[in-house]
Amino acid sequence: QQQVKQSPQSLIVQxxxxxxxxxxxxxTAFDYFPWYQQFPGKGPALLIAIRPDVSEKKEGRFTISFxxxxxxxxxxxxxxxxGDSATYFCAVGSARQLTxxxxxQLTVLP
Amino acid sequence: xAGVTQTxxxxxxTRGQQVTLSCSPISGxxxxxxxxxxxxxxxxxxxxxxxxxxxNKGNFPGRFSGRQFSNSRSEMNVSTLELGDSALYLCxxxxxxxxxxxxxxxxxxxxxxxxxx
Numbered sequence: 001q002q003q004v005k006q007s008p009q010s011l012i013v014q015x016x017x018x019x020x021x022x023x024x025x026x027x028t029a030f031d032y033f034p035w036y037q038q039f040p041g042k043g044p045a046l047l048i049a050i051r052p053d054v055s056e057k058k059e060g061r062f063t064i065s066f067x068x069x070x071x072x073x074x075x076x077x078x079x080x081x082x083g084d085s086a087t088y089f090c091a092v093g094s095a096r097q098l099t100x101x102x103x104x105q106l107t108v109l110p
Numbered sequence: 111x112a113g114v115t116q117t118x119x120x121x122x123x124t125r126g127q128q129v130t131l132s133c134s135p136i137s138g139x140x141x142x143x144x145x146x147x148x149x150x151x152x153x154x155x156x157x158x159x160x161x162x163x164x165x166n167k168g169n170f171p172g173r174f175s176g177r178q179f180s181n182s183r184s185e186m187n188v189s190t191l192e193l194g195d196s197a198l199y200l201c202x203x204x205x206x207x208x209x210x211x212x213x214x215x216x217x218x219x220x221x222x223x224x225x226x227x
Contacts, residue, residue: 043219053134096158097155098155
């Protein structure tokens with residue numbers, strides 16, 4: 001059973017554009033929704049995270065939008081830069097573990 | 111502060127062999143989690159250790175085991191390797207004191223790339 005579905009699988013954006021990645025989950029028991037960024041040859045790194053009592057969280061060019069009733073959350077990258085080219089993973093957290101989405105490979109064209 | 115370190119970075123084994131991977135967490139972190147990353151299955155949780163005790167376990171066969179030492183360093187062992195075990199094995203450390211990932215940010219190491227021939 002796939003607990004978190006992430007889309008799109010890949011995304012190509014022009015420099016300066018907005019990148020949007022979506023995730024949907026099923027279990028309402030999840031209480032932590034992080035996004036991780038992974039560059040080739042590196043482990044994932046926490047980018048930004050949100051809890052379900054907040055609908056939006058912004059850190060610099062990165063924003064998480066959270067819709068509790070729809071059980072969906074998304075990552076928005078404003079003013080996308082070539083250096084943002086990486087694989088992005090959403091995750092859902094419960095008391096004991098993180099469950100990751102399948103990942104989105106983002107390419108930002110110069 | 112030094113990050114999470116994993117050794118070795120690359121490993122080639124043949125089917126039927128066993129392998130041991132090592133993870134040194136960030137200083138002061140007591141929780142270590144292990145993940146398997148493959149192109150087909152993505153990032154999958156293997157298990158988590160805290161204070162030398164396995165606190166949580168994912169859905170992997172018993173061939174996958176781990177342990178944690180008193181200095182919080184952790185090892186993961188895979189016995190009777192199969193071709194499908196080829197993957198990037200990641201470990202992540204966190205403070206672990208809250209027992210919940212919502213307050214325990216996980217910091218990942220660079221991983222060990224295991225190839226099974």
